[in-house]
Structure formats: structure tokens, C-alpha cells
Amino acid sequence: MPFQDLNTIPGLLIFLVLVGAFFPRATSKSTIEPCSNSGTCSSLVGYTLYTDLKVSEVASLFAVDPISLLLANSIDISYPDVENHILPSQLFLKVPIPCSCIDGIRKSGGISYKTRPSDTLTAISAAVYGGLVSADQIKEANPDASLSDPSVISVGTKLNIPLPCTCFDNSDNNLPAIYMSYVVKGVDSLAGIAGRYSTTVNDLMNVNALGSMEIVEGDILAIPLSACASSFPKYASDYGLVVPNGSYAITSSHCVQCSCGPGSRNLYCTPASLAVSCSSMQCRNSNLMLGNVTTQQSSAGCNVTSCNYSGYVNGSISAMLSSTLQPRCPGTQQFPTLIAPPTVVPDLSFTPAPSPSEPGGFPSTNPSSTVPSSGAVLGFSPANGPSGSVSGSSSSFSLMNRLSCFPSMLVFCFVKLVLSIPL
Numbered sequence: 001m002p003f004q005d006l007n008t009i010p011g012l013l014i015f016l017v018l019v020g021a022f023f024p025r026a027t028s029k030s031t032i033e034p035c036s037n038s039g040t041c042s043s044l045v046g047y048t049l050y051t052d053l054k055v056s057e058v059a060s061l062f063a064v065d066p067i068s069l070l071l072a073n074s075i076d077i078s079y080p081d082v083e084n085h086i087l088p089s090q091l092f093l094k095v096p097i098p099c100s101c102i103d104g105i106r107k108s109g110g111i112s113y114k115t116r117p118s119d120t121l122t123a124i125s126a127a128v129y130g131g132l133v134s135a136d137q138i139k140e141a142n143p144d145a146s147l148s149d150p151s152v153i154s155v156g157t158k159l160n161i162p163l164p165c166t167c168f169d170n171s172d173n174n175l176p177a178i179y180m181s182y183v184v185k186g187v188d189s190l191a192g193i194a195g196r197y198s199t200t201v202n203d204l205m206n207v208n209a210l211g212s213m214e215i216v217e218g219d220i221l222a223i224p225l226s227a228c229a230s231s232f233p234k235y236a237s238d239y240g241l242v243v244p245n246g247s248y249a250i251t252s253s254h255c256v257q258c259s260c261g262p263g264s265r266n267l268y269c270t271p272a273s274l275a276v277s278c279s280s281m282q283c284r285n286s287n288l289m290l291g292n293v294t295t296q297q298s299s300a301g302c303n304v305t306s307c308n309y310s311g312y313v314n315g316s317i318s319a320m321l322s323s324t325l326q327p328r329c330p331g332t333q334q335f336p337t338l339i340a341p342p343t344v345v346p347d348l349s350f351t352p353a354p355s356p357s358e359p360g361g362f363p364s365t366n367p368s369s370t371v372p373s374s375g376a377v378l379g380f381s382p383a384n385g386p387s388g389s390v391s392g393s394s395s396s397f398s399l400m401n402r403l404s405c406f407p408s409m410l411v412f413c414f415v416k417l418v419l420s421i422p423l
């Protein structure tokens with residue numbers, strides 16, 4: 001039994017095995033975070049395009065601003081008509097979404113999908129949303145729509161789409177972090193994922209409360225990405241902004257652009273390149289603009305004065321002069337490298353092999369074979385999906401909703417921080 005010694009993992013408080021009666025292919029795991037406040041945090045979902053899509057189309061699937069989507073992936077937004085740029089199928093993107101607390105569990109709020117011809121729950125789950133949400137979760141989030149798979153849903157139905165996300169206080173090992181929900185692919189190993197995202201196997205196991213290194217296609221992991229945290233006041237509308245290392249974010253109504261790294265964990269904000277009509281970005285009682293830094297070498301060290309962005313407050317840009325005495329003067333600010341809008345999937349990459357549209361793409365082993373299986377395996381045919389790109393295992397994860405954790409599915413729930421889940 002792969003998870004039997006979970007109790008020995010530090011930090012793991014509880015492990016729930018929830019066994020249901022009829023769910024097929026019941027092996028996917030997901031990390032859920034119980035919550036009690038109504039606050040949101042910055043988070044990401046990892047998304048692989050199931051077909052060629054415009055930037056604006058991907059953005060609307062996730063109710064995110066296209067410019068934010070591009071900047072989160074360090075894609076240069078100065079290209080003409082960049083929002084209509086067509087991104088290639090199988091491209092992997094980090095999509096920034098606010099992570100809310102809904103029914104006691106962290107998940108996205110406010111994401112919806114308007115159905116198109118021949119959409120089925122399975123297609124929406126596995127293809128359109130790349131396995132980030134299961135068909136059952138969509139069904140549960142839309143009780144009034146009387147949905148049933150594999151029936152085709154009437155065109156134009158607006159469906160709530162709850163996506164998995166975690167906050168974990170935007171920190172990992174006491175350093176600022178942002179968590180990305182990542183759907184495991186057939187070729188993935190924990191070590192490979194850890195290497196790709198500059199974390200460690202140990203950390204991934206702790207964050208996700210894994211009892212073994214075994215991960216399976218369709219599992220959803222929370223991956224901590226090192227980040228720069230903001231320290232805006234609570235009343236700022238962009239309070240809590242966290243930017244992953246190597247990327248950018250846009251804020252203050254597209255007036256301010258912030259970046260993180262390389263080489264520094266300080267969030268660095270400047271006027272945005274596309275700033276049109278913005279309130280003043282100058283620090284009061286100084287001639288410094290947002291992002292300007294002046295230094296003055298003295299016997300005591302380097303007196304660094306900078307004009308720092310400190311949040312979007314009541315519709316205006318808040319800028320604050322800050323002076324610190326540092327042992328050494330800082331070098332010039334470095335920025336994460338921007339890339340041109342991709343037209344091909346980079347080689348280094350995330351293209352699953354074999355392709356999920358081929359029968360070989362389906363997981364053939366059941367890693368939790370000690371779980372009593374019951375009911376017929378109701379696997380669906382990829383031919384039922386749009387353009388045959390349905391991934392077989394994706395529908396088996398279902399944890400977003402506390403209720404859905406219960407009797408309906410044969411699923412493992414991993415709970416890292418269990419404070420008070422009323423069971």
C-alpha cells in the first residue's frame with residue numbers, strides 16, 4: 001500500500017481515504033486546502049492548450065486579463081495585436097487566478113464556461129480545462145443545469161468551473177511562494193517536476209502530503225514556485241500581490257508592471273509599458289518616479305533611496321519613498337527575460353508522450369490497487385471528445401468540494417492543513 005506510512009511524514013496531520021461506490025478509474029489524487037476566511041490569494045494553474053487558441057480565448061476560459069496571462073509567462077506584450085496571437089496546441093502556460101475560499105475549501109471562484117456545439121462534460125473537463133476539473137465537479141458546481149455525461153450539453157449553457165488552487169499562506173519554507181496546480185502527465189516523475197520548477201522532491205512530498213514518490217497521470221499537485229511578495233496595505237485593491245520568480249504582473253489598472261528576479265526576491269515595480277492614462281507615478285516630495293533608485297556612497301555604507309510602488313488605493317497609484325543604508329550599493333536592476341509570443345511548443349517541454357489522444361496515453365496501471373474496486377470501469381472513448389484530444393484519466397479527480405469528497409467517488413484526498421474540517 002503506497003500510502004500506509006503517511007503518519008510518519010512531518011507536517012502531515014491527517015490523511016483521508018475516501019472510498020466511494022461507483023466512480024471509474026478511481027486513482028487520481030489532489031491536494032486540497034481547507035480554509036475558513038473569505039480572503040483570496042494569488043495562485044496559478046498549469047494549463048496545456050488542447051488546440052490552437054488565441055491569447056484572448058485562453059484568457060477568457062480562466063476569466064483572466066490577457067495581459068496578465070502573457071506577463072505571467074514572460075511573454076512580451078509589446079507585439080502588435082498580441083491578444084489575438086494564436087498560441088499553439090500543447091503549449092504549457094501558467095495561468096494566474098485568484099484563489100478563494102468556497103465552502104471551506106480553497107478553489108477558484110468566478111470562472112465560467114459557455115458551452116459550444118458537441119460539448120460534453122468529459123470534453124470540457126479533460127480537453128478544454130486540461131484535466132484541472134473533473135466532469136463530476138462540473139456537475140456538482142452546476143446543480144441546476146441537470147447535466148449528465150456523455151450527453152451533449154445544449155449550446156450556450158453557462159457552467160461554473162471550480163478549479164483547484166492552494167494558498168498555504170503564500171509561503172514555502174518561510175520564503176515567499178506561489179502555488180501552481182499542476183495536472184500530472186504520463187511522462188512526469190516527481191524528481192522531474194521538482195527539477196523543472198526549482199524545488200525538491202522532499203518539498204513536493206511535504207506540500208502535497210505524499211506518502212510515496214508515486215504520482216499518476218491526472219493527479220493534481222500543488223507546486224511551490226519561489227516568488228516575490230508585496231507588502232501593500234490591506235486596503236489596497238492589489239493587496240497580497242505575489243509574483244513568481246522569472247515573471248511579471250500588471251496591476252493598478254494596467255498602469256504598473258511588477259517583476260520578480262532573477263537574483264533578487266524584491267518585487268520591483270515600474271510604470272507599465274502600455275500605461276495610457278494613469279495617475280501620477282512620482283513619489284511625493286521627490287523627483288523620483290516609480291522604480292527609480294538613487295544611491296549615495298558614504299563612510300557608513302550605501303544610502304539607497306528608491307521610489308517604491310505600494311499598492312492601488314482608491315483608484316490611484318500609491319508610491320512611497322524608501323531610504324535604506326546598505327553595506328553595498330545595488331547593481332542595476334535585472335529583469336526576467338521576455339520571450340516572443342510562442343508559435344511552436346518549446347522543445348524542453350511538456351508535450352506528453354504518448355499523446356493523450358492515443359490509447360497508449362491512458363494510464364494502464366492502477367497504483368492504488370489495494371483500494372477495493374467496485375463497479376464497472378466506465379472509461380470513455382477518446383473519439384467522443386472534440387478533435388479526439390480527451391485525456392483519459394482526467395475525469396477521475398474530484399476534491400474541490402468538501403461534499404464531493406464524500407460518498408460519491410473512489411478518490412484519495414490529501415489534506416495538508418486540517419484545522420477544522422467538520423466531518
Ligand SMILES: *[C@@H]1O[C@H](CO)[C@@H](O)[C@H](O)[C@H]1NC(C)=O
Nearest residue numbers: 198226245246261262263265
Ligand atoms: C529565480 O530564477 C532564476 C532563473 O531564472 C534562478 O537563477 C534564481 O535562483 C531564482 N531565484 C530564486 C530565489 O528562486
Ligand SMILES: *[C@@H]1O[C@H](CO)[C@@H](O)[C@H](O)[C@H]1NC(C)=O
Nearest residue numbers: 270271288289290291292293
Ligand atoms: C525613473 O523612472 C522612469 C520611469 O521608469 C524612467 O523613465 C527614468 O529614466 C528613471 N530616471 C532615473 C534617473 O532613473
Ligand SMILES: *[C@@H]1O[C@H](CO)[C@@H](O)[C@H](O)[C@H]1NC(C)=O
Nearest residue numbers: 296298303304305323324325
Ligand atoms: C539617504 O538619502 C536621503 C535622500 O538623499 C536622505 O534624506 C537621508 O537622510 C539619507 N540617509 C542617510 C542615513 O544618510
Ligand SMILES: *[C@@H]1O[C@H](CO)[C@@H](O)[C@H](O)[C@H]1NC(C)=O
Nearest residue numbers: 266267268293306307308322
Ligand atoms: C524599495 O525598493 C528597493 C529596490 O527594489 C528595495 O530594496 C527596498 O527594500 C524597497 N523598500 C520597501 C519598503 O519595500
Ligand SMILES: *[C@@H]1O[C@H](CO)[C@@H](O)[C@H](O)[C@H]1NC(C)=O
Nearest residue numbers: 233235236312313314315318
Ligand atoms: C478611500 O476612499 C474612502 C472614501 O471614498 C475613504 O473613506 C478612505 O479613507 C480612502 N482610503 C484611503 C487609504 O485613502
